[in-house]
Amino acid sequence: MSQVTWEESRLRNATWEYGSKNKRQRSHDYKFVFEDPHRQLDFIKTSVINGDKMLQKERKTLPIYHYREQVLRAVQENQVVVIVGETGSGKTTQIPQYLHEAGYTKHGKVGCTQPRRVAAISVAARVSREMGVKLGHEVGYSIRFEDCTSEKTVLKYMTDGMVLREMLSDPKLESYSVLMVDEAHERTLSTDILLGIFKDLVRLRSDLKLLISSATLDAEKFSTYFNFAPILRVPGRRYPVEIHYTKAPESNYIDAAIVTTLEIHATQASGDILVFLTGQEEIETVEEILKERIRKLGTKIGELIVCPVYANLPTELQAKIFVPTPDGARKVVLATNIAETLLTIDGIKYVVDSGYSKMKWYNPKTGMESLLVYPISKASAMQRAGRSGRTGPGKCFRLYTINSYQEDMEDNTVPEIQRTNLANVILILKNLGIDDLLNFDFLDSPPQELLRKALELLYALGALNQVGELTKVGRQMAEFPLDPMLSKMIVASDKFKCSNEIITIAALLSVGNSVFYRPKNKKFLADNARMNFYQGDSGDHIALLNVYNSWKENDYSKQWCYDNFIQFRSMKHARDIRDQLTCLVERVGIELTSSLCNLEAMKKAIISGFLLHTARLQKNGSYWTVKHPQKVHVHPSSGLAQVPKRWVIYHELVLTTKEYMRQVTELKPEWLFEIAPHYYMLKDVEDLRKKMPRVAGRPWLKT
DNA sequence: GAGCACTGC
Numbered sequence: 001m002s003q004v005t006w007e008e009s010r011l012r013n014a015t016w017e018y019g020s021k022n023k024r025q026r027s028h029d030y031k032f033v034f035e036d037p038h039r040q041l042d043f044i045k046t047s048v049i050n051g052d053k054m055l056q057k058e059r060k061t062l063p064i065y066h067y068r069e070q071v072l073r074a075v076q077e078n079q080v081v082v083i084v085g086e087t088g089s090g091k092t093t094q095i096p097q098y099l100h101e102a103g104y105t106k107h108g109k110v111g112c113t114q115p116r117r118v119a120a121i122s123v124a125a126r127v128s129r130e131m132g133v134k135l136g137h138e139v140g141y142s143i144r145f146e147d148c149t150s151e152k153t154v155l156k157y158m159t160d161g162m163v164l165r166e167m168l169s170d171p172k173l174e175s176y177s178v179l180m181v182d183e184a185h186e187r188t189l190s191t192d193i194l195l196g197i198f199k200d201l202v203r204l205r206s207d208l209k210l211l212i213s214s215a216t217l218d219a220e221k222f223s224t225y226f227n228f229a230p231i232l233r234v235p236g237r238r239y240p241v242e243i244h245y246t247k248a249p250e251s252n253y254i255d256a257a258i259v260t261t262l263e264i265h266a267t268q269a270s271g272d273i274l275v276f277l278t279g280q281e282e283i284e285t286v287e288e289i290l291k292e293r294i295r296k297l298g299t300k301i302g303e304l305i306v307c308p309v310y311a312n313l314p315t316e317l318q319a320k321i322f323v324p325t326p327d328g329a330r331k332v333v334l335a336t337n338i339a340e341t342l343l344t345i346d347g348i349k350y351v352v353d354s355g356y357s358k359m360k361w362y363n364p365k366t367g368m369e370s371l372l373v374y375p376i377s378k379a380s381a382m383q384r385a386g387r388s389g390r391t392g393p394g395k396c397f398r399l400y401t402i403n404s405y406q407e408d409m410e411d412n413t414v415p416e417i418q419r420t421n422l423a424n425v426i427l428i429l430k431n432l433g434i435d436d437l438l439n440f441d442f443l444d445s446p447p448q449e450l451l452r453k454a455l456e457l458l459y460a461l462g463a464l465n466q467v468g469e470l471t472k473v474g475r476q477m478a479e480f481p482l483d484p485m486l487s488k489m490i491v492a493s494d495k496f497k498c499s500n501e502i503i504t505i506a507a508l509l510s511v512g513n514s515v516f517y518r519p520k521n522k523k524f525l526a527d528n529a530r531m532n533f534y535q536g537d538s539g540d541h542i543a544l545l546n547v548y549n550s551w552k553e554n555d556y557s558k559q560w561c562y563d564n565f566i567q568f569r570s571m572k573h574a575r576d577i578r579d580q581l582t583c584l585v586e587r588v589g590i591e592l593t594s595s596l597c598n599l600e601a602m603k604k605a606i607i608s609g610f611l612l613h614t615a616r617l618q619k620n621g622s623y624w625t626v627k628h629p630q631k632v633h634v635h636p637s638s639g640l641a642q643v644p645k646r647w648v649i650y651h652e653l654v655l656t657t658k659e660y661m662r663q664v665t666e667l668k669p670e671w672l673f674e675i676a677p678h679y680y681m682l683k684d685v686e687d688l689r690k691k692m693p694r695v696a697g698r699p700w701l702k703t
Numbered sequence: 704g705a706g707c708a709c710t711g712c
Contacts, residue, residue: 482712642704
């Protein structure tokens, strides 16, 4: 499929974006709920996902116990084995122990990768208890900012991203005899890169054993990918779940979710409800309406405890979902995708599935990211339904028809590697000596346009040379767990003697969340507090630096954050990243230097990394990007939103209601020639309407 | 004059 049709199909599938038009329409729809409180939805019960029979008989033992010998034989006879173990099979805790008992740890470690930090920690803790050893001794874990292993460690649980970092110093992972890639079906970016690397690695290391653990649906795919590796199936522990679909398509899933929740509450046996929605705003709306409706119904209906949960909700409030429901009451948890895999809530008997979630898409043509409300996949729908059958038989109410499930939904969620900026992925792979990326055997190949865009960027940053090999700068950059533009900014800061300031800015920019807190009812106060960090119109990057340094002067205080409308959680995270970067900077031979008063030096370092992210003011007040010209605007949250500057550099482009530049700083155009003479010529500045000169010679792009 | 799915290094 060509790039254009690929993207168009993505956009067609998306239902709507954030936008004022949409909001009006939706709030109008909400009214409907109040006007017609007796509206009901027609559901059709179609199918039951079967539970496992073993459950009733052998509740006390893990299913995997019966497969010990089979697992060991499969591993002995094959280099690669795919294990299908449903939730609750015990594969993650038991298989590494079996391998240890069978002697696989005599000449190397058994490593087990997890997509998430908490999973790595909790599984390691559990296994160390089972083996009666201290955590960090024979059994340990390794995650970012925390290495809980020792020389004794033979069973090591770690995040998949951590393995990639380990490969910087041990490219063939020679300290391991077995690697188990757990939850491979989740297809995180790191898992996909690992699988690609491992496919090569098993050829180079015939002594290495590889286990891929996946869900049922993807097992064949993994098996085929690894030259038809055998598949071993281990049953899980699951209760049956009844699936109900709506009879007719629902145009408004928010309304439908509310009605369905109330119907379950009024007519179904006790048991808590989990409702899958797409975001915070939606959850707050549904919460409000549900509470209002319940209040109006008064004593006609039992108590309904409404608990919202999403990642940005403070941890204290998130904890509310785990409080057991009192007798006679019912709990309804309104959740984002966070409850699909990350949080497991006991006592859920009913699931209401909107059929949508938010997904981030990166458009390589424009370099813009957007968050779209997007239909979930069948795999995702199964996972959601399964959340109702953890502690007893469950029911799942899907707010879509069986026809749209069967015909419209994709089998699997589009893997992250096909919809994200790949610059960092390329840098990692190049650093591991994988050069021919356009022909690299990915489990699912990213669109060529994504690869090409990433290669182009790395070339512009000087990380790759004319023939596509990693340069010295590129190798330095690869050490940093950051977007390559941020890494380049740090590497360049050496020359401008401001590495100390630049790593602070890089740490803050790489924290996903905004550090500025802006509660709905205190927007004015929050905006005022924010402006205190801007001296004159020095720009958003410097403002971030000011925030961090003020926080530091106030002993990293939580209270200071509250007083200044700063997110404490984000700041702590930035501090951890900053500490890590400080170590790495020394490792790659960059001196820690400070020039706090030299704004020009800092801006030049920033330009070195973000040389492609420049924009120029137009007569009509909007901006035009310099490379790959397109119209963009300064984001209203920027300190420069009210102060037009002729030339700016921006951190990122996001497409929401408009094309916005986020994190903007002014620059002098002559700095561009000084810093990037290979990329900027006088012509670029003089006349933007002329076609941009192309950089000559990128032979590795020829296909 | 904004619009904040979710991980991870």
